[in-house]
Amino acid sequence: MDKKWNTRTKLVHGGTRRSQYNEVSEAIFLTQGFVYDSAEAAEARFLQAGEDEFIYARYGNPTVAMFENRIAALEGAEDAFATASGMAAVSGALTSMLKAGDHVVSARALFGSCLYVLEEILTRYGVEVTFVDGTDLDAWKSAIRTETSVVFFETIANPTLEVIDVAAVAELAHAVGAKVVVDNVFATPVFSRAIEQGADVVVYSATKHIDGQGRALGGVILGTSDYIRKTVEPYMKHTGGSMSPFTAWVMLKGLETIDLRVRAQAEGAEAISDALQGHDKLSRVIYPGHPTHAQHDLVQRQMGKGGTVIALDIKGGQAAAFRFLNALEIVLISNNLGDAKSIATHPATTTHQRLSDEQKEVLGITPGLIRLSVGIEDKDDLISDILGALEAV
Ligand SMILES: *Cc1c(COP(=O)(O)O)cnc(C)c1O
Numbered sequence: 001m002d003k004k005w006n007t008r009t010k011l012v013h014g015g016t017r018r019s020q021y022n023e024v025s026e027a028i029f030l031t032q033g034f035v036y037d038s039a040e041a042a043e044a045r046f047l048q049a050g051e052d053e054f055i056y057a058r059y060g061n062p063t064v065a066m067f068e069n070r071i072a073a074l075e076g077a078e079d080a081f082a083t084a085s086g087m088a089a090v091s092g093a094l095t096s097m098l099k100a101g102d103h104v105v106s107a108r109a110l111f112g113s114c115l116y117v118l119e120e121i122l123t124r125y126g127v128e129v130t131f132v133d134g135t136d137l138d139a140w141k142s143a144i145r146t147e148t149s150v151v152f153f154e155t156i157a158n159p160t161l162e163v164i165d166v167a168a169v170a171e172l173a174h175a176v177g178a179k180v181v182v183d184n185v186f187a188t189p190v191f192s193r194a195i196e197q198g199a200d201v202v203v204y205s206a207t208k209h210i211d212g213q214g215r216a217l218g219g220v221i222l223g224t225s226d227y228i229r230k231t232v233e234p235y236m237k238h239t240g241g242s243m244s245p246f247t248a249w250v251m252l253k254g255l256e257t258i259d260l261r262v263r264a265q266a267e268g269a270e271a272i273s274d275a276l277q278g279h280d281k282l283s284r285v286i287y288p289g290h291p292t293h294a295q296h297d298l299v300q301r302q303m304g305k306g307g308t309v310i311a312l313d314i315k316g317g318q319a320a321a322f323r324f325l326n327a328l329e330i331v332l333i334s335n336n337l338g339d340a341k342s343i344a345t346h347p348a349t350t351t352h353q354r355l356s357d358e359q360k361e362v363l364g365i366t367p368g369l370i371r372l373s374v375g376i377e378d379k380d381d382l383i384s385d386i387l388g389a390l391e392a393v
Helices: 007-013 039-047 062-075 086-095 112-124 137-143 166-175 225-239 245-276 296-302 317-327 357-362 379-392
Strands: 079-083 103-107 128-132 148-154 179-183 201-205 219-223 282-286 309-314 343-345 369-373
Touching: 007 062, 007 245, 062 079, 062 219, 062 245, 079 086, 079 225, 086 112, 086 179, 086 201, 086 219, 086 225, 103 112, 112 128, 112 148, 128 137, 137 166, 148 166, 166 179, 219 225, 245 282, 245 309, 245 379, 309 317, 317 369, 317 379
Parallel strands: 103 128, 103 148, 148 179, 179 201
Antiparallel strands: 079 219, 201 219, 282 309, 309 369, 343 369
């Protein structure tokens, strides 16, 4: 029934299940389990749970199901499984479908914990992983082999905002029968069309734009019904990374406003990137939505918009970057992104601190680099805050 609706309608009404009280706002079913009318009913449900029948919150819960149905409708996916965090989603999506002897090809520029899962955990269980420069199609072509079973990448890399061509990499992967798993946080559920473009599995940290108000950790895995119910669900329900009903309620309410928030954030990011181009204290302003971005055509084709994050390289290295951060009055120094509040991060000393200097150099994480996640504040206030802090540099 949701199928004919446009995005904003799906985000407000998609997946709603009402109790016997016909509440307006979605109910939080804060319960670990459910009572059966009889012993026979319990036996029948364990044998085959119906569409609206639940057993135990680790397996599923009405509030969690509402969130799963709503995000699946937004993403154009057949089904979804909600997880306790973004990392439970990334590790669950991959581990549930891989076995010893499998080969994975992954982009090298990854969120630190994603890199840990691929480099340290999967390899411990006999999965071979080859890392490539995700923006180089020839590198993908030579790394993907007939026995490759999964290809993994972040559609926009953190923090340097390089964009990976979903359709082109999917074509190479599908030619050998490999599944394409994308971590789509930076592209956002609002601007991404990853499934339409060839991704088989899309993963989000719901902690970012889906909550969008810094309240809760969460994640979600999206894909075909077959993959979600036969591969992901058995893995997640037995290993314990399911989303709590309270978190699902927070994320459902986040989805109601995500389109409004993310579009306002992208508009702010565009205005800030325009205002900072050519600034004499900056050696680089990287924003996928600006015509000077190295892959601007791809961004236009793949997302239409540049997203909500900008990277700035401040001349004068770490000392200058710290002076900039310490002079900001509205923008917070923190490490979340996609939040309603604007947040600035110094990746070299925080999120990417553990990387060696060589690894930082390969990934373009310079001492002056600042990642700026643009919130929903007034864009003129944000521009004057940032210009003022650059004066202090
Ligand atoms: C934040 C993030 C994650 C991890 O999500 P959590 O909710 O913090 O577990 C994974 N991938 C990307 C790209 C992220 O930005």
